[in-house]
Amino acid sequence: MxxxxxxxxxxxxxxxxxxxxxxxxxxxxxxxxxxxxxxxxxxxxxxxxxxxxxxxWKGKAPLFMEVLAHKAGQAIELPDSGSFKGDLTLLLTGTFAAVSTTLRPLMRALAAELLQDDDFAETVRDVFVRRRRANVRSLVEKAIGRGELPVETDPELICDIVFGTMWYRLMFDHSPLDKAAAEQLAAAANAAAVYATK
Missing domain, CATH: 1.10.10.60 (Homeodomain-like)
Incomplete structure (x- = not known):
């Protein structure tokens, strides 16, 4: 968990x-x-x-930040499908399903809060961002250990690709966050991991 x-x-x-x-x-x-x-x-x-x-809690924003982290933690398990692409697809499918409910407007509201409050921004990084990135990093490192991804793969770049796309779609709502998006993003991250080391 x-x-x-x-x-x-x-x-x-x-x-x-x-x-x-x-x-x-x-x-x-x-x-x-x-x-x-x-x-x-x-x-x-x-x-x-x-x-x-x-x-x-110092106020409403930190309290709801913990609500978000708690709900996300309940909804999403670290998968073990045997492949990086499969694992990332499952992780993103669960993540997108969670943030497409009541959590979506909450994440937008908290993003607006953190732009105005440096202390709260640090809380978001500690409670939510770093933990989510650690989950993707873990999948990358496991894939490297299996010999599936090159040892030179940069886990931080993969995290940026994954979460940059997710937050862009969350904030601007120009394209859905669904199972198809999870599959496409997992394939793109997998390809990026291989291409970036060539």
Whole structure:
């Protein structure tokens, strides 16, 4: 299972309360959307004082960042199909399915937030971006170990190809993120891995 974010602020979190807050935030997100969601509304939904939320998160954006990371972690498993292209196709199919639901507008909203807040941008890199890149990097390294990809393959370039495409489509919505897109992108990344080392 993909690694989940850990507590990074304030006193140790009570697991039950922490889970209740994440569930409440997601419920509010589904009902009202990110822009209308407030800490007060989430606290009421979770049955906790808003001070409890502020002890663990600086505000709405970091809280929803953890909601996103949690939901993404639940939805996506690291595959083992026996080939890099197959593994990447499965990983991207699961990722695209997850971000094409309630998470899509949330990811757009959080992307807008990080452009205005350097501290939050670092949180996004720590909690979400680096962990997603680590998953793709792991698939590349496994393929190199099998002799399927050249040892000179640059995992960071493959990550850029994969996630650059995903975020471009998420932000501009000019083309779908679906199973066909996952298959095409996996094939392109596989070809790039081979071509870039020639």
């Amino acid at each position: 993909i690694e989940q974010p850990s507590a990074t602020r304030g006193r140790p979190r009570d697991t039950k309360t922490h889970g209740a807050i994440l569930r409440a935030a997601f419920t509010v997100l589904e009902c009202e959307g990110y822009a209308a969601a407030t800490i007060e509304r989430i606290a009421a939904e979770a049955g906790v004082a808003k001070q409890t939320i502020y002890r663990w």
